[in-house]
Amino acid sequence: MSGVTEETMYAAALQSLPGLGSRRLKTILDRYRSAKAAWNATWDDDLRRRLRFSTTSFGKLIEERNVFNWDGFSRKLSFYGVRPIALWDDDYPCWLSFIAQPPLVLFCQGMLKADRYTLAMVGSRKASPYGLNAAETLAMNLAERGITLVSGGARGIDTRIHAGALKGKGRTVVVVANGLDRTYPRENKRLFRDIVEQGGAILSEYTFGTEPRAQHFPARNRIIAGMAAATVVIEAALGSGSLITADFALEEGRDVFAMPGSIFAETSKGTNRLLQMGAMAVTDTDDILQVFENRGWLLPTAAAEIGEAVDLDETEKQVLKALSMERAIPAEDLMLATGLALPKLLHTLLRLQLKKAVEELPGGYIRCAAAAIRL
Amino acid sequence: MFARISGAATLGLGGHVIAVETDISNGLPSFDLVGLASTSVKEAKERVRAAIKNSGYEFPMRRLTVNLAPADLKKDTSGLDLGLAIAILASSGQIPLEACADCLFLGELALDGEIRPVNGVLPMVIESAAQGVKSVFVSSKNGAEALLCPSVTVYTAESLSHVAAHLKGDAPLKPITAQEGASDILDYDLDFSEVQGQAEAKRALEIAAAGGHNILMIGPPGSGKTMLAKRIPTILPPLGKQEALEVTKIYSVAGLLREGQLMRRRPFRSPHHTISRAGLVGGGTIPHPGEVTLSHHGVLFLDELPEFPRSVLEVLRQPLEDGIVHIARVNAALSYPSRFVLVAAMNPCPCGRYGFDDDCTCSENNRHRYIHKISGPLLDRIDLHVRVARPAYGDLVASHGAETSATIRDRVLEARARQAARLAAYDCYCNAHMGHREIKETCCLSSPARDMLREAFDLLRLSARSYDRLIKVAQTIADLSGAEQIEERHVAEAISYRNKM
Ligand SMILES: Nc1ncnc2c1ncn2[C@@H]1O[C@H](COP(=O)(O)OP(=O)(O)OP(=O)(O)O)[C@@H](O)[C@H]1O
Numbered sequence: 001m002s003g004v005t006e007e008t009m010y011a012a013a014l015q016s017l018p019g020l021g022s023r024r025l026k027t028i029l030d031r032y033r034s035a036k037a038a039w040n041a042t043w044d045d046d047l048r049r050r051l052r053f054s055t056t057s058f059g060k061l062i063e064e065r066n067v068f069n070w071d072g073f074s075r076k077l078s079f080y081g082v083r084p085i086a087l088w089d090d091d092y093p094c095w096l097s098f099i100a101q102p103p104l105v106l107f108c109q110g111m112l113k114a115d116r117y118t119l120a121m122v123g124s125r126k127a128s129p130y131g132l133n134a135a136e137t138l139a140m141n142l143a144e145r146g147i148t149l150v151s152g153g154a155r156g157i158d159t160r161i162h163a164g165a166l167k168g169k170g171r172t173v174v175v176v177a178n179g180l181d182r183t184y185p186r187e188n189k190r191l192f193r194d195i196v197e198q199g200g201a202i203l204s205e206y207t208f209g210t211e212p213r214a215q216h217f218p219a220r221n222r223i224i225a226g227m228a229a230a231t232v233v234i235e236a237a238l239g240s241g242s243l244i245t246a247d248f249a250l251e252e253g254r255d256v257f258a259m260p261g262s263i264f265a266e267t268s269k270g271t272n273r274l275l276q277m278g279a280m281a282v283t284d285t286d287d288i289l290q291v292f293e294n295r296g297w298l299l300p301t302a303a304a305e306i307g308e309a310v311d312l313d314e315t316e317k318q319v320l321k322a323l324s325m326e327r328a329i330p331a332e333d334l335m336l337a338t339g340l341a342l343p344k345l346l347h348t349l350l351r352l353q354l355k356k357a358v359e360e361l362p363g364g365y366i367r368c369a370a371a372a373i374r375l
Numbered sequence: 376m377f378a379r380i381s382g383a384a385t386l387g388l389g390g391h392v393i394a395v396e397t398d399i400s401n402g403l404p405s406f407d408l409v410g411l412a413s414t415s416v417k418e419a420k421e422r423v424r425a426a427i428k429n430s431g432y433e434f435p436m437r438r439l440t441v442n443l444a445p446a447d448l449k450k451d452t453s454g455l456d457l458g459l460a461i462a463i464l465a466s467s468g469q470i471p472l473e474a475c476a477d478c479l480f481l482g483e484l485a486l487d488g489e490i491r492p493v494n495g496v497l498p499m500v501i502e503s504a505a506q507g508v509k510s511v512f513v514s515s516k517n518g519a520e521a522l523l524c525p526s527v528t529v530y531t532a533e534s535l536s537h538v539a540a541h542l543k544g545d546a547p548l549k550p551i552t553a554q555e556g557a558s559d560i561l562d563y564d565l566d567f568s569e570v571q572g573q574a575e576a577k578r579a580l581e582i583a584a585a586g587g588h589n590i591l592m593i594g595p596p597g598s599g600k601t602m603l604a605k606r607i608p609t610i611l612p613p614l615g616k617q618e619a620l621e622v623t624k625i626y627s628v629a630g631l632l633r634e635g636q637l638m639r640r641r642p643f644r645s646p647h648h649t650i651s652r653a654g655l656v657g658g659g660t661i662p663h664p665g666e667v668t669l670s671h672h673g674v675l676f677l678d679e680l681p682e683f684p685r686s687v688l689e690v691l692r693q694p695l696e697d698g699i700v701h702i703a704r705v706n707a708a709l710s711y712p713s714r715f716v717l718v719a720a721m722n723p724c725p726c727g728r729y730g731f732d733d734d735c736t737c738s739e740n741n742r743h744r745y746i747h748k749i750s751g752p753l754l755d756r757i758d759l760h761v762r763v764a765r766p767a768y769g770d771l772v773a774s775h776g777a778e779t780s781a782t783i784r785d786r787v788l789e790a791r792a793r794q795a796a797r798l799a800a801y802d803c804y805c806n807a808h809m810g811h812r813e814i815k816e817t818c819c820l821s822s823p824a825r826d827m828l829r830e831a832f833d834l835l836r837l838s839a840r841s842y843d844r845l846i847k848v849a850q851t852i853a854d855l856s857g858a859e860q861i862e863e864r865h866v867a868e869a870i871s872y873r874n875k876m
């Protein structure tokens with residue numbers, strides 16, 4: 001692996017052993033001073049007690065170390081295009097190194113920069129059209145302003161955040177809870193590839209072969225919140241993972257934003273509660289940018305060139321007016337509202353889709369705020 | 376004495392003339408039936424023996440040999456009973472053999488000599504007529520069907536004794552004639568005007584009918600998918616004479632022909648999702664036509680598509696591709712025609728509300744599993760996908776009339792005429808059946824249409840496989856609007872009916 005130091009490789013190998021999480025790895029490194037030294041040392045009973053291992057699992061750990069397949073490990077790194085980045089490396093995310101238990105190593109596909117302008121955005125997998133639309137719009141605008149976004153890779157809000165960031169021609173980072181030799185959910189394969197191609201990254205604390213288990217997610221969420229200057233929660237039900245992410249952010253003293261939602265929607269109960277507890281309300285992109293500016297961070301003004309304004313003809317405007325940004329409207333209703341014949345209406349709707357002003361959902365058509373703002 | 380009489384059997388959809396040859400010679404009384412007869416023909420021995428006795432004739436108590444020729448044809452019809460009985464009566468001298476010349480006898484015999492109707496009369500009579508048969512004797516219930524073949528004289532009789540009396544000249548039967556009044560008018564008792572609202576679904580169905588495209592309707596329970604599907608035959612072009620005859624033959628062989636009328640309506644079949652593979656494509660030791668064949672020239676409707684087992688749906692590939700099913704058996708290899716429009720319906724998710732109502736209760740995973748139950752190769756053969764939303768109350772009570780099926784059918788007919796003219800040089804008559812070559816050579820896109828297609832492919836991430844399907848649908852939309860070439864608006868509309876799953 002080019003550019004990866006020996007020390008980082010040993011750290012990555014250590015983190016790949018079963019049972020060694022960031023807390024135990026810290027204990028080991030504190031004792032041996034270097035990853036290489038730690039790997040080659042004789043692991044005695046004193047270490048076992050400090051690591052709070054039972055004799056059997058400690059024996060297993062040593063056995064795993066002794067049979068560790070270096071060749072296979074290097075081959076997988078290059079096959080999947082993965083680079084381990086350790087706490088001491090220059091491109092380790094700068095905000096992350098300050099949290100209580102930073103991961104020793106991040107496995108990384110794509111590019112990481114130690115940039116400060118990072119923002120975590122999270123939300124539920126089951127979101128409303130309103131939430132999805134808002135996620136994409138905010139992400140696009142923030143990305144256009146040079147902010148790097150961080151989120152998970154799940155369906156729903158996560159996916160839309162990354163899609164928005166790509167539309168805004170910006171960088172976005174996916175933090176997953178499984179080894180980078182697999183993709184969950186499978187249908188996001190292409191999205192992830194686009195993210196890497198556009199200068200973003202897919203990150204994981206877990207070594208190859210790890211399945212995404214339920215117990216990994218809180219740890220994963222600490223990375224998402226930890227990497228970012230602030231966390232924005234788009235839509236979250238009570239007791240959902242997005243609230244755990246918000247908790248991590250608060251514990252680390254980072255800002256938390258929440259997007260207000262309907263008082264009737266289950267998916268907004270969690271975010272509305274956050275607001276009640278003092279989170280900052282997101283009503284538009286500026287609410288977030290303001291905080292960055294208040295801290296004296298100069299934003300790279302419009303790193304990506306803002307797309308030229310879309311021009312619409314009369315029919316397109318008429319159809320756009322009949323659409324909602326909150327829910328899908330069936331073509332049937334749009335016919336009534338616009339008085340257009342169906343073939344003409346469908347034609348217009350497709351042209352609007354090509355201009356990214358409209359999107360098609362299972363139940364009909366929705367207006368994309370993401371493009372509408374630029375009109 | 377030797378006698379040869381004509382009977383007939385069916386194999387697949389074809390009728391075959393069977394020569395029933397009997398010989399009576401001196402010797403110990405016996406009754407041998409040769410010629411690879413199936414069980415049902417062997418049972419015929421007993422029926423024929425009883426029927427002859429109970430009709431006031433004598434069953435010869437000598438050595439009786441019957442040969443059914445050709446011997447290599449797998450015969451499966453009790454329709455040979457009547458011919459068998461007549462042959463025995465003729466060779467034992469009880470009726471004159473000359474009277475049986477150029478006659479075809481079809482019917483199953485009851486023990487008391489009554490003649491019962493049989494399946495497959497139409498193809499058998501047509502084939503016999505082609506081989507020179509002039510008169511046909513059938514049960515009165517088969518009379519109308521036999522008459523569909525114009526070149527024969529049809530006699531119907533209640534029992535064996537009536538036929539025998541006719542042949543002896545004792546009591547001649549009167550040939551039957553076609554009943555007038557059987558109108559030519561297509562009267563479906565359904566009409567599209569009964570469906571209120573649903574403009575999008577109706578438009579997609581019109582396109583499907585115009586181009587012969589397969590279509591999938593997606594919508595919540597009770598949104599009217601079944602109601603719409605049942606009305607598709609009413610906007611398809613009326614069956615042509617040749618088509619009607621083909622369909623009638625199929626129903627005749629399957630024993631589904633009612634009152635021997637020519638089938639003028641397009642078939643509409645909606646098998647339940649518990650159907651077996653054999654039920655769908657045909658099967659049995661001597662294969663019977665399956666649902667795909669019963670929907671030939673009509674509509675095969677698969678309601679609740681994801682409920683059909685994958686293994687059953689897989690067998691639809693061949694009929695969808697080739698319009699024909701081949702069934703190989705030890706005894707026979709048969710093909711049945713199966714050119715139909717596939718209409719499928721499904722809910723968007725297990726609870727049926729996803730995307731249409733806010734309170735879908737399905738998990739993401741359940742939804743995916745539900746949708747992925749449908750085999751990809753099948754989806755690849757469905758050109759149109761359309762949403763069917765629950766109609767608004769206002770639509771249901773609206774008094775303004777919706778378009779009638781007849782109006783829609785007129786447009787469909789015009790579009791079909793355009794297709795037929797354009798595709799005259801090729802081996803197909805509607806857009807859905809075009810192959811890659813036909814598309815390349817006959818479909819022409821304006822340059823804005825081309826641009827839009829290119830852009831849409833990128834943005835909507837359409838698969839390469841969907842390309843041909845899109846062009847075919849766009850071509851049909853262009854044909855419906857009477858346009859000379861495919862314009863941007865046609866492409867746009869076609870794209871909106873793409874597979875969105
Ligand atoms: N557009 C409509 N106009 C008039 N009546 C309608 C319409 N839509 C539905 N109905 C009425 O509702 C009934 C239910 O419709 P149908 O059985 O076709 O729904 P479906 O979509 O097939 O439902 P399921 O998914 O439960 O099979 C119809 O028999 C009809 O009486």
Ligand SMILES: [Mg+2]
Pocket residue numbers: 600601602678
């Ligand atoms: Mg139904």
Ligand SMILES: [Zn+2]
Pocket residue numbers: 724725726727728729735736737
């Ligand atoms: Zn559901």
